[in-house]
Amino acid sequence: MNYDSVVKVQKIKAAVLRKKGGPLKIESLEMEGPRDEEIMVRLVASGICHTDIAFCDGWEKADNAVVLGHEGAGVVEKAGKKVKSLKRGDHVVLSYQSCGQCWQCRGGHPAHCQHFYEANFGFQRLDGSNALQRSGVRGHFFGQSSFATHCLATERNLVKVSKDLPLEVLAPMGCGLQTGAGTVMNSLKVSDRSSVAVFGTGAVGLAAAMAARLVGAHPIIGVDRKPKRLQLALQLGATHTIDNRRQDVAAGIAHITGRGVDYVIETTASPKTHQLAIEVLNPHGVVALLTGESGTDSLPEGRKTLGIIQGDAVPQQFIPKLIELYKAGHFPFDRLLKFYDFGKINKAIADSKRGDTIKPVLRISEV
Numbered sequence: 001m002n003y004d005s006v007v008k009v010q011k012i013k014a015a016v017l018r019k020k021g022g023p024l025k026i027e028s029l030e031m032e033g034p035r036d037e038e039i040m041v042r043l044v045a046s047g048i049c050h051t052d053i054a055f056c057d058g059w060e061k062a063d064n065a066v067v068l069g070h071e072g073a074g075v076v077e078k079a080g081k082k083v084k085s086l087k088r089g090d091h092v093v094l095s096y097q098s099c100g101q102c103w104q105c106r107g108g109h110p111a112h113c114q115h116f117y118e119a120n121f122g123f124q125r126l127d128g129s130n131a132l133q134r135s136g137v138r139g140h141f142f143g144q145s146s147f148a149t150h151c152l153a154t155e156r157n158l159v160k161v162s163k164d165l166p167l168e169v170l171a172p173m174g175c176g177l178q179t180g181a182g183t184v185m186n187s188l189k190v191s192d193r194s195s196v197a198v199f200g201t202g203a204v205g206l207a208a209a210m211a212a213r214l215v216g217a218h219p220i221i222g223v224d225r226k227p228k229r230l231q232l233a234l235q236l237g238a239t240h241t242i243d244n245r246r247q248d249v250a251a252g253i254a255h256i257t258g259r260g261v262d263y264v265i266e267t268t269a270s271p272k273t274h275q276l277a278i279e280v281l282n283p284h285g286v287v288a289l290l291t292g293e294s295g296t297d298s299l300p301e302g303r304k305t306l307g308i309i310q311g312d313a314v315p316q317q318f319i320p321k322l323i324e325l326y327k328a329g330h331f332p333f334d335r336l337l338k339f340y341d342f343g344k345i346n347k348a349i350a351d352s353k354r355g356d357t358i359k360p361v362l363r364i365s366e367v
């Protein structure tokens with residue numbers, strides 16, 4: 001079947017990256033309407049994640065204009081014929097994409113999807129098509145491309161949420177917050193009285209610290225170079241902090257715990273910090289790498305490093321759980337957010353890069 005002949009075209013506005021380093025420019029584009037298994041979402045808000053910024057700064061192919069964004073939240077505008085669980089008007093949070101077909105997906109582990117890379121970073125559907133082709137732009141980033149007024153997604157990366165919470169607050173749950181909290185609760189299954197160090201207290205690290213407090217870990221040591229972030233870490237979950245511009249991290253951890261730590265959650269992606277994380281680990285301890293690197297289990301005395309994707313979370317199960325914790329006051333992630341109008345996306349990115357804003361959220365449309 002020729003989809004072009006049957007699928008209506010939707011006019012959208014999107015922040016397009018056309019050259020390495022940006023800036024992003026808001027342009028009018030034409031997007032295909034949803035296929036039978038797709039859902040068109042009108043975005044109300046989108047978080048900005050470090051992965052968006054990394055792509056922005058690393059994008060080499062100037063001929064391939066792309067739409068980034070993967071922490072969207074919005075309202076279902078149109079659901080394809082085969083969509084069962086969602087209908088027009090539903091409020092949704094968008095998360096990462098998976099294929100739904102491979103043995104990992106079928107076994108309930110979509111974060112380990114065999115096609116994770118293509119589904120999230122391929123800038124096309126898994127069949128190779130691209131809904132923004134008419135405009136010469138590539139979308140489908142994380143199965144969404146949420147720096148836009150509208151995007152296409154599937155039931156696999158949408159989470160229906162209740163209408164009693166603002167979508168602009170819920171938007172960043174789909175990646176950074178899920179990753180930080182999921183690492184502690186799903187991947188590491190940190191138990192009470194385990195010692196935890198969080199390297200880098202950005203959004204992902206602070207979500208990990210909040211989750212560590214929830215599961216009863218102690219001590220929880222936040223490590224960062226920004227005093228303001230360390231103060232917030234103390235309020236949200238950390239029991240101790242180390243300013244790594246002023247203090248020796250290994251000596252600081254030894255002073256606090258009397259030895260090393262059981263877990264290090266490494267969010268900084270610096271090779272030096274990665275090495276340090278291994279050095280401060282107790283025997284049988286684990287370094288969780290939330291930086292895209294893969295782990296190794298060949299370290300002495302049972303220590304290991306684990307590369308973690310999306311906190312091993314199944315979004316449709318884990319995001320509602322985090323929302324319940326938030327409503328009960330146990331996961332106050334709203335304190336990390338700063339809101340920007342969609343048109344101020346480049347400023348939001350600059351503020352995030354400087355570390356002035358922990359989690360920028362773009363306001364795209366009214367509910």
Ligand SMILES: [Zn+2]
Pocket residue numbers: 098099100101102103104105106110112113114115116
């Ligand atoms: Zn899969």
Ligand SMILES: [Zn+2]
Pocket residue numbers: 049050051052070175176
């Ligand atoms: Zn992300």
